[in-house]
Amino acid sequence: MNHRTRTDIRQSVRTVLSSRQQGGMRGWLPRTGQPSPRPRNxxxxxxxxxxxxxxxxxxxxxxxxxKDAALVLAARxxxxxxxxxxGRExxxxxxxxxxxxxxEHNESVILTVAPVRELYEEVARW
Structure with a gap:
């Protein structure tokens, strides 16, 4: 694991943990809404x-x-x-x-083969 990856993960974990505090989460990077030029794989x-x-x-x-929130934040x-x-069951x-x-990457589910879109209705997207 390189230094940048470790740093990004640590910062992301701290950000997600801040959501448990009275003031809520601080440091979340919002989604861009723009499609990614990078290939899915x-x-x-x-x-x-x-x-x-x-x-x-x-x-x-x-x-x-x-855990998924920290992963997405580190990726961003x-x-x-x-x-x-x-999603809600x-x-x-x-x-x-x-x-x-x-x-999701470019509105395509990644990192799982479970049919989440068929089993759960989307209630929030960050």
Whole structure:
């Protein structure tokens, strides 16, 4: 793991952890809304490297949503145009539902083969 990757992950973890404080998250990089010129396989390979670094540096994070948020933020710090998407399980109104997160590049799901778009309705995109 190179120094830049480690630094980006550490800063991203601190930013996500700040969301637990009274004032909320500080330092989030907003999405650009512009398509990425980088090919999907290159972006996915680089995000997998970031995810490996997150395993070492992100032990304070709880849950997949916080981990995906830190991953997306670190990727944005490195110039990637990726989105964090939060989805809600499609369930009858009288039942509790689960929330999950996934990462998208150019509106295409990456880093998972699960059919998240079919199983969950999108409720937020950062």
């Amino acid at each position: 290159q972006v996915e390979a680089e995000l997998l490297q970031l995810r490996r670094a997150l395993v070492k540096e992100g032990s304070e994070l709880s849950g997949d949503i916080e 710090r490195q110039g990637h145009r990726v989105d964090l998407v939060i 499609i369930a009858p109104p009288d039942q509790d539902c689960r929330y999950v997160s996934w990462v």
